[in-house]
Amino acid sequence: MAQLSDSIEQFIKELMSDDAHIELRRNELAQHFGCAPSQINYVLATRFSVDHGYIIESRRGGGGYVRIVRMQNRGEKNFLETLLERVGTSIDEDTANAIISNLYERKMVTRNEALLLKAGVARNALALPVSAKDVLRAAVFRNMLIQVFRNIEEGKRDDV
Amino acid sequence: MAQLSDSIEQFIKELMSDDAHIELRRNELAQHFGCAPSQINYVLATRFSVDHGYIIESRRGGGGYVRIVRMQNRGEKNFLETLLERVGTSIDEDTANAIISNLYERKMVTRNEALLLKAGVARNALALPVSAKDVLRAAVFRNMLIQVFRNIEEGKRDDV
DNA sequence: TCTTTTGACCTTCTTTGACTATTATAGCAC
DNA sequence: GTGCTATAATAGTCAAAGAAGGTCAAAAGA
Numbered sequence A, B: 001m002a003q004l005s006d007s008i009e010q011f012i013k014e015l016m017s018d019d020a021h022i023e024l025r026r027n028e029l030a031q032h033f034g035c036a037p038s039q040i041n042y043v044l045a046t047r048f049s050v051d052h053g054y055i056i057e058s059r060r061g062g063g064g065y066v067r068i069v070r071m072q073n074r075g076e077k078n079f080l081e082t083l084l085e086r087v088g089t090s091i092d093e094d095t096a097n098a099i100i101s102n103l104y105e106r107k108m109v110t111r112n113e114a115l116l117l118k119a120g121v122a123r124n125a126l127a128l129p130v131s132a133k134d135v136l137r138a139a140v141f142r143n144m145l146i147q148v149f150r151n152i153e154e155g156k157r158d159d160v
Numbered sequence C: 001t002c003t004t005t006t007g008a009c010c011t012t013c014t015t016t017g018a019c020t021a022t023t024a025t026a027g028c029a030c
Numbered sequence D: 001g002t003g004c005t006a007t008a009a010t011a012g013t014c015a016a017a018g019a020a021g022g023t024c025a026a027a028a029g030a
Helices: A004-016 A026-032 A037-047 A074-087 A093-105 A111-121 A130-153 B004-016 B026-033 B037-047 B076-087 B093-105 B111-121 B130-153
Strands: A021-024 A054-059 A065-070 B021-024 B054-059 B065-070
Touching (some): A004 A026, A004 A065, A021 A026, A026 A037, A037 A065, A054 A130, A074 A130, A093 A111, A093 A130, A111 A130, A111 B111, A111 B130, B004 B026, B004 B065, B021 B026, B037 B065, B093 B111, B111 B130
Antiparallel strands (some): A054 A065
8 A cells, every 4th residue: 555654745745846835734634634643744754854855844823834845956955964964963163163154155144144153053152061062052053054044945935 | 824813913014114103992903803802912912022122002991092112223232232131041932033023123134144043042943941941042042142233233344 | 673653642822701900981969 | 160970981811712733652564
């Protein structure tokens, strides 16, 4: 039997067709496939992750949604993947700064954005034992990196 | 989908346009949107708080009203101090996001920068007990805020 | 063994309604 | 006219219900 997950993956990809992003209701989709809502999360996690070239955004509560953004540019997608791999689950400040400078040199972020990124991962921002700092820095940095690429990919929406 | 709260927020912002303040009738507005009057209070509380840069004044009884006042731009230096004070040593995500939106509305950061700031303070970036998250978020956020103002103040040099 | 599926429980955001508080005004006593 | 009082017209507060989506681990399949 064609796995449920595969069908859902297909379905979502057809929905997207040429669009760079779509928005869907998790529960609706689950109902459509007669499965548990968390099944959708599984599909997103295993087939629409960053290393598959997608970025997921969502919102809870009334009017909640799940938005799937496809990275258009293959190079960028691979680059982000590489960066996230490099960051891993722990990273020191110098390495993070090097990555940020590199992004700036490639003109993927403005100077101001680069400085903002550096501020976010700076030692003094993380008042914790050193080893914990690196772990935390990695977490914050990953999030910011993904946002950098989202900024690049996404058309200008006006919600901030 | 188009959240009621979002529509009301939009509506109010359009009403304001360039004015520094507007006055409205809570019940009238509620009726216009066919919702409970207290819904209006919810929108005001979540989208027009002081952190968002607004002050609400109101009066009950016959001829009552709700006045929404957009806060004046203080000197930048002073503003940074105020913000840092507000952040203190612990801040939750919603408050941080409100402040960021405010910076964006005041055109002190670009949209991309705002999104970057939000990514830096997002819940999911901080895999820790909630209370610890708030403390850490404050630290990271302070650092980024200072950078925002440094970006504004400093002439464009090209070293990063 | 590795992947998929499900379900119980959690967190976030929105909407509503019952109850409370405040203010202006009309009517009345003087 | 003045001062009180009742009433109507507002707005505020808070808790509960409703409407999403998230997480994690156990069960089920391949």
